[in-house]
Amino acid sequence: MKKRAAQQQLIREILRILYGRWGRQHWWPAETPFEVIVGAYLTQNTAWTNVEKALQQMRSAGVLSVEGIRKIPLTRLEKLVRSAGYFRQKATRLKQFVAFLDERYQGSLQKMFAQPTAELREELLALNGIGPETADSILLYAGQHPVFVVDSYTRRIFERHGLVKPSAKYEELRELVETGLADFALSHPDIIDPELLPLGSCHQPSPMSTASRCAQAQVFNEMHGLLVGVGKNYCLKSNPKCNECPLGSLLKK
Numbered sequence: 188m189k190k191r192a193a194q195q196q197l198i199r200e201i202l203r204i205l206y207g208r209w210g211r212q213h214w215w216p217a218e219t220p221f222e223v224i225v226g227a228y229l230t231q232n233t234a235w236t237n238v239e240k241a242l243q244q245m246r247s248a249g250v251l252s253v254e255g256i257r258k259i260p261l262t263r264l265e266k267l268v269r270s271a272g273y274f275r276q277k278a279t280r281l282k283q284f285v286a287f288l289d290e291r292y293q294g295s296l297q298k299m300f301a302q303p304t305a306e307l308r309e310e311l312l313a314l315n316g317i318g319p320e321t322a323d324s325i326l327l328y329a330g331q332h333p334v335f336v337v338d339s340y341t342r343r344i345f346e347r348h349g350l351v352k353p354s355a356k357y358e359e360l361r362e363l364v365e366t367g368l369a370d371f372a373l374s375h376p377d378i379i380d381p382e383l384l385p386l387g388s389c390h391q392p393s394p395m396s397t398a399s400r401c402a403q404a405q406v407f408n409e410m411h412g413l414l415v416g417v418g419k420n421y422c423l424k425s426n427p428k429c430n431e432c433p434l435g436s437l438l439k440k
């Protein structure tokens with residue numbers, strides 16, 4: 188495994204190459220912070236296309252809101268989110284999240300996201316069905332907190348480039364990216380320029396993708412979206428397409 192300084196240099200290089208090639212990715216595709224939270228729950232163990240169907244069902248039924256989830260009977264909610272799989276569990280957990288929000292923050296996402304990042308992260312992790320990836324997705328994409336979201340694509344890409352061992356824990360990867368990209372925005376101010384053309388965006392701009400956020404949150408937002416692009420299109424589980432991948436040149440270093 189590479190030494191710390193080399194790891195951080197490589198992480199910066201990965202972002203520099205991908206951002207230069209594809210530009211803004213416009214994550215997360217949603218209209219409201221609550222829609223991001225619902226999507227973060229529903230996307231567990233299923234493809235995003237199935238989540239989109241469930242979100243559309245909820246939207247059509249007028250329940251894609253804190254109030255909507257609070258009021259809808261559980262069995263009706265289960266039917267609406269059926270396409271996302273594990274629908275009973277997911278519907279129950281959405282209800283539990285709203286109960287937590289009501290009890291702790293008087294039903295206000297604004298109050299919840301006003302908490303310091305580390306404290307809110309602990310609270311979210313204590314909820315049923317929220318692991319580190321879901322907690323960090325909620326913090327970053329719904330709350331604009333500066334945390335990096337580690338997913339299976341990040342892990343695979345980093346392992347193949349000798350950045351981490353297969354046994355590396357979630358927190359190790361998160362800390363590696365967060366420290367490696369700590370001052371990235373200073374040397375690449377265009378990453379926070381809202382006028383930059385979305386060269387190879389995977390999503391259309393949306394109210395949440397263009398929401399106001401600090402430079403650090405913007406950097407982590409783009410890094411995650413770009414790594415998903417690599418993982419989906421090139422760094423496949425078997426037979427990775429290294430010859431076509433934008434990161435192919437880094438394998439030789």
Ligand code: SF4
Binds near residue numbers: 344347423427434
């Ligand atoms: S496909 Fe190859 S070059 Fe691209 S990220 Fe994966 S291992 Fe690296």
